[in-house]
Amino acid sequence: MTRMSVSLATIAAVLAMVAAPAHALKPFTAQYDASFKGISAGGSMSLSQQGNRWTYSMGIRNAMANLSQATVFDTAAGRYRPLGGSDRSTYLMKTRSVVTRYNWNGLQARWTGDVKPQRAGPVAMQPGDIDALLVNLALVRDVGAGRTSMNYRLVENGKAKSLAYRVAGRERITVGGRALDTTRVVQSAGGKQTTVWVATGVPTPVRIVQREDGSEVFRLQLSSWR
Numbered sequence: 001m002t003r004m005s006v007s008l009a010t011i012a013a014v015l016a017m018v019a020a021p022a023h024a025l026k027p028f029t030a031q032y033d034a035s036f037k038g039i040s041a042g043g044s045m046s047l048s049q050q051g052n053r054w055t056y057s058m059g060i061r062n063a064m065a066n067l068s069q070a071t072v073f074d075t076a077a078g079r080y081r082p083l084g085g086s087d088r089s090t091y092l093m094k095t096r097s098v099v100t101r102y103n104w105n106g107l108q109a110r111w112t113g114d115v116k117p118q119r120a121g122p123v124a125m126q127p128g129d130i131d132a133l134l135v136n137l138a139l140v141r142d143v144g145a146g147r148t149s150m151n152y153r154l155v156e157n158g159k160a161k162s163l164a165y166r167v168a169g170r171e172r173i174t175v176g177g178r179a180l181d182t183t184r185v186v187q188s189a190g191g192k193q194t195t196v197w198v199a200t201g202v203p204t205p206v207r208i209v210q211r212e213d214g215s216e217v218f219r220l221q222l223s224s225w226r
Helices: 003-019 132-144
Strands: 028-036 039-050 053-061 065-076 079-091 094-103 108-113 149-156 159-175 178-189 192-199 207-212 215-225
Touching: 028 053, 053 132, 065 132, 079 132, 132 149, 132 159, 132 178, 132 192, 159 192, 159 215
Parallel strands: none
Antiparallel strands: 028 039, 028 215, 039 053, 053 065, 065 079, 079 094, 094 108, 149 159, 159 178, 178 192, 192 207, 207 215
């Protein structure tokens, strides 16, 4: 092999590495031990693919509550782009169901179902906007890429707002007898705090804890995934 061919091969390899996505989506199913307002619950997350579209869903259930969310999305310019979503909750015999539609051609989001008129939209969208569920996948991607601060524009519940996550430390967490080195990231605003633990090689958060006015609202602790 000539010196020129070696140089070209090296350049091609480097370009291939640069072009490769830092985090490739793959379908998964994950089970969680959960608690909702201090009561134990079962939790799950899953990611499935159909063509160029993905469906990401989460559920939490106990004797008092049944919460489920799902988002259909695709990828555009390396971003997760929500196309539609559903949010259904039953708590103390009261059920609430909301459907979200994202119009990327018109750059508008709208909500139907159990929503107040002032929360039905439309809300103006921007490229890069995501919904609350997709934040989980974005954190796995971005923390895995070595970022220490992450900013997202969230569109949900009839409004758009900015979320700023920062790395707050490292922690070892055992899942199914396996010790995982995780990165802990935190986001706080308006009396609410969300903490997420992410581990390299795990496609879903290892732990999620949400607090409101200092009290824990819900907790998800990964127990298995495949």
